[in-house]
Amino acid sequence: MPLDMPLIKDMTAWRQHLHRHPECGFDLPLTSNFIAEKLENFGIETVRGIGHSGIVGVLRNGSSDRSVGLRADMDALFIVEQSTTPYCSVHDGKMHACGHDGHSAMLLGAAAHLAKTKNFDGTAHFIFQPDEEHGAGAQAMIDDGLFERFAIDEVYGLHNMPGQAEGTFTVRPGSLMASESSFEIRVTGIGGHAAMPHRGVDPIVVGSQIILALQTIVSRNLSVTEEPAVISATEFITNGTVNVIPSEVAIKGDCRCFTDHSLAKIRDAMERIVAGTCQAAGAAYEFHFKNTFHSTINSADQTTKAINAACAVFGADNVVSECAPLTISEDFSSMLRVKPGCYALIGNGTGKVGGCALHNPSYDFNDRILAKGAEYWVQLVEDILG
Numbered sequence: 516m517p518l519d520m521p522l523i524k525d526m527t528a529w530r531q532h533l534h535r536h537p538e539c540g541f542d543l544p545l546t547s548n549f550i551a552e553k554l555e556n557f558g559i560e561t562v563r564g565i566g567h568s569g570i571v572g573v574l575r576n577g578s579s580d581r582s583v584g585l586r587a588d589m590d591a592l593f594i595v596e597q598s599t600t601p602y603c604s605v606h607d608g609k610m611h612a613c614g615h616d617g618h619s620a621m622l623l624g625a626a627a628h629l630a631k632t633k634n635f636d637g638t639a640h641f642i643f644q645p646d647e648e649h650g651a652g653a654q655a656m657i658d659d660g661l662f663e664r665f666a667i668d669e670v671y672g673l674h675n676m677p678g679q680a681e682g683t684f685t686v687r688p689g690s691l692m693a694s695e696s697s698f699e700i701r702v703t704g705i706g707g708h709a710a711m712p713h714r715g716v717d718p719i720v721v722g723s724q725i726i727l728a729l730q731t732i733v734s735r736n737l738s739v740t741e742e743p744a745v746i747s748a749t750e751f752i753t754n755g756t757v758n759v760i761p762s763e764v765a766i767k768g769d770c771r772c773f774t775d776h777s778l779a780k781i782r783d784a785m786e787r788i789v790a791g792t793c794q795a796a797g798a799a800y801e802f803h804f805k806n807t808f809h810s811t812i813n814s815a816d817q818t819t820k821a822i823n824a825a826c827a828v829f830g831a832d833n834v835v836s837e838c839a840p841l842t843i844s845e846d847f848s849s850m851l852r853v854k855p856g857c858y859a860l861i862g863n864g865t866g867k868v869g870g871c872a873l874h875n876p877s878y879d880f881n882d883r884i885l886a887k888g889a890e891y892w893v894q895l896v897e898d899i900l901g
Contacts, residue, residue, distance in 0.1 A: 523885065529619075533611065534616045540646045550623065554570070567646075574641070581638070582640060585670075586671065586850065587618040587643055589643050589645055592648055612874050626639075628889065629893060671856050673861055695807050698802070698803065702718040702765075702789075703798060705762065706763075709758045718764040726751070732784045736781075749768045751765075752765040809848040813851070820857070863884060
């Protein structure tokens with residue numbers, strides 16, 4: 516059922532209000548209060564403070580014990596906005612550069628509509644999550660008892676995608692998005708005069724050999740057809756100067772892959788390369804590896820439900836059900852490790868409106884997709900709890 520025009524206008528106003536007042540991480544007092552008050556005004560039972568600043572709205576109807584969870588993220592980024600819109604950020608150094616303002620507005624719109632129509636039998640949970648950008652918010656809500664305190668059978672997420680045509684929907688079963696892990700390698704050698712390198716152990720040479728060798732992991736340790744991955748060294752830091760060979764270098768970087776099995780192989784291969792290269796050169800090392808985001812793996816049955824709902828809302832011709840995997844990451848993946856569910860993408864646009872890349876200081880969410888996003892949520896609830 517299409518949303519009525521007054522609700523669409525309200526969603527646009529909510530989205531632009533959230534855009535003007537961005538907050539980051541778990542520190543979301545204005546954002547969480549705004550959303551919680553809206554849910555309460557809709558007559559929805561609202562629980563605050565799940566995972567620090569997360570919110571869960573609970574809407575029951577009928578007698579069924581079936582339930583579904585719909586999740587939106589609330590946090591912004593530490594970016595100086597370069598927009599001239601009348602609703603641009605009033606918080607210096609913070610902006611909604613990923614569209615979480617739009618995600619929250621779409622879910623609020625769906626909650627308002629469902630609270631009014633109640634065309635379902637069961638319980639709909641509206642999950643508003645903090646700190647997606649740092650990969651900690653979903654797990655914080657889980658650790659705070661999200662799935663124990665609320666009987667949620669399956670869980671769904673939705674993200675806008677610039678460069679994807681407005682009015683389109685893409686998804687895939689299995690691995691949709693990659694995991695993200697960071698690494699830090701410290702190589703300790705023996706520094707000295709740049710004119711007499713033979714009297715020490717040059718950690719720059721050792722570190723350079725390590726960086727080159729890391730690139731063989733994807734090409735020689737992982738299957739080219741079954742285990743796509745990316746390993747990028749992004750920082751090379753030394754304590755040397757113009758005529759001084761340093762005593763230490765630090766190499767930092769990022770890697771992405773799509774399964775826990777690939778992740779374990781990458782980590783083990785990285786440490787093996789670091790250890791072997793340093794031993795051969797007579798250098799010492801430290802190796803630190805941290806997984807921040809899991810791979811986003813959609814359940815087959817829930818993906819089918821998402822596709823069916825999307826076809827009803829967007830039209831079958833505008834739904835891609837087997838899109839290519841993406842190397843970006845999403846901490847909704849933590850929820851998908853606990854409950855079956857599906858994460859999908861809604862096109863934000865390809866041109867001047869909606870086409871600017873995520874995390875760009877000129878990005879803006881396309882308000883024209885608010886209605887379709889909310890209608891997808893409504894359709895999904897009515898299908899699952901019909």
